[in-house]
Amino acid sequence: MQELLTSTRLDPYLALFLGSLSLVAVVWSILWLYFLPGGRGLWSWGPRGWRIPMVLAGILPVALAVLGFLPIGQTVQRGLSFAGAGLGLFGGLSLGFSAWRRRQSFKNFVPPLGPRLLNLQKGLRVQGEWRLMLTSDPHFDSPTSDTGTSLALLRRATKIPVQALVILGDFVERGIAGWGLTLKILREGLGTQVPLVPILGNHDALFGGHKLFLKAFPQQQTSSGSPWYYTWDVVSAEAVSVRFFVLHLLWGTETFDQAQHQWLERSLAETPPGWMKVALSHCFFASSGWTDGQRRPWFDHPETLAEVAPLLEAGGVSLVVSGHQHHLEYLSYRGLRYAVVGAGGAVARPVTHESPASLWRATRNKGSLVLVGTPQGLELIFEDEWGKELHRVQLSPKT
Numbered sequence: 001m002q003e004l005l006t007s008t009r010l011d012p013y014l015a016l017f018l019g020s021l022s023l024v025a026v027v028w029s030i031l032w033l034y035f036l037p038g039g040r041g042l043w044s045w046g047p048r049g050w051r052i053p054m055v056l057a058g059i060l061p062v063a064l065a066v067l068g069f070l071p072i073g074q075t076v077q078r079g080l081s082f083a084g085a086g087l088g089l090f091g092g093l094s095l096g097f098s099a100w101r102r103r104q105s106f107k108n109f110v111p112p113l114g115p116r117l118l119n120l121q122k123g124l125r126v127q128g129e130w131r132l133m134l135t136s137d138p139h140f141d142s143p144t145s146d147t148g149t150s151l152a153l154l155r156r157a158t159k160i161p162v163q164a165l166v167i168l169g170d171f172v173e174r175g176i177a178g179w180g181l182t183l184k185i186l187r188e189g190l191g192t193q194v195p196l197v198p199i200l201g202n203h204d205a206l207f208g209g210h211k212l213f214l215k216a217f218p219q220q221q222t223s224s225g226s227p228w229y230y231t232w233d234v235v236s237a238e239a240v241s242v243r244f245f246v247l248h249l250l251w252g253t254e255t256f257d258q259a260q261h262q263w264l265e266r267s268l269a270e271t272p273p274g275w276m277k278v279a280l281s282h283c284f285f286a287s288s289g290w291t292d293g294q295r296r297p298w299f300d301h302p303e304t305l306a307e308v309a310p311l312l313e314a315g316g317v318s319l320v321v322s323g324h325q326h327h328l329e330y331l332s333y334r335g336l337r338y339a340v341v342g343a344g345g346a347v348a349r350p351v352t353h354e355s356p357a358s359l360w361r362a363t364r365n366k367g368s369l370v371l372v373g374t375p376q377g378l379e380l381i382f383e384d385e386w387g388k389e390l391h392r393v394q395l396s397p398k399t
């Protein structure tokens with residue numbers, strides 16, 4: 001080895017260039033991830049174990065190549081230059097190749113036949129009472145999810161039947177895979193009978209998965225022009241009419257920018273008088289939950305309760321429905337009612353913190369919320385996947 005190093009030349013400047021390839025690729029990858037939809041949320045809330053290895057992969061090759069300039073003996077110098085250049089080349093090519101493969105898989109994804117989507121511009125126009133089913137977080141491609149439960153819920157939607165099914169995100173586990181399977185299961189369970197309103201979840205958006213979400217569920221024009229936040233209506237001649245506000249909250253308020261803030265205030269003010277207002281969001285507001293290994297509270301989400309909830313309270317919203325937490329719950333906080341409906345198939349974590357706002361909770365049940373529009377207002381029926389009623393609440397329009 002020593003002879004090889006003595007007889008082989010590697011320009012230290014070339015070694016430094018090759019060593020820095022890994023640093024460039026690491027910096028590019030981190031910036032790319034950070035600026036994706038949900039990237040800032042992933043940075044705050046996601047796992048952190050990858051950070052030290054990633055920083056080492058960026059800095060170590062350059063550091064070795066720099067040490068190769070020091071006058072510490074020709075063999076050692078050359079060894080350091082070779083090590084820096086080799087590691088830099090390996091890191092740069094590995095990250096570059098995985099970015100290229102990801103790009104190719106996005107480009108080549110041809111969605112199979114999926115469910116019928118609700119026309120968001122038209123919404124629903126009904127004569128009398130109406131029913132919607134709301135559930136979330138099926139995580140269809142996760143090995144720990146219960147696909148049988150998810151399918152039972154989809155079939156229940158066709159059996160009731162409801163006028164539309166709303167799934168509030170986390171169709172897949174890692175964003176970049178599982179969309180073909182998701183569409184096939186949705187088609188199998190719903191057929192073409194019940195239209196779907198799909199909402200993006202934090203897992204769906206991982207690693208650029210939001211692009212596959214748009215391919216899987218090609219959106220028509222929305223009321224706001226954004227595919228992530230918009231309103232849609234259920235208008236009834238004899239029962240209550242409701243305007244739904246789909247919010248773009250993936251992990252917390254990281255995606256709640258100025259444009260969405262202004263849109264929400266404007267849309268709340270423009271809702272016809274007498275209609276009820278319901279907000280739909282992947283990320284939770286009030287909920288029970290737990291504290292994770294880094295002592296982060298996955299319950300009563302502080303940022304959304306401080307920044308978004310006051311807008312909803314002032315705007316006359318009656319109910320906020322969210323997923324993210326994998327259970328069913330009903331809560332009341334500062335005059336607003338909250339329903340957590342993340343029991344669409346994914347495994348539920350044990351709840352160690354019961355929210356003081358909680359009025360009812362079913363952590364062992366999978367299930368959904370059936371929202372019934374009646375002449376008196378909204379009826380909320382929490383059901384398990386087989387249609388067994390678990391809890392029922394009546395909500396009157398706000399005066």
Ligand SMILES: [Fe+2]
Pocket residue numbers: 137139170203324325326342346
């Ligand atoms: Fe989830």
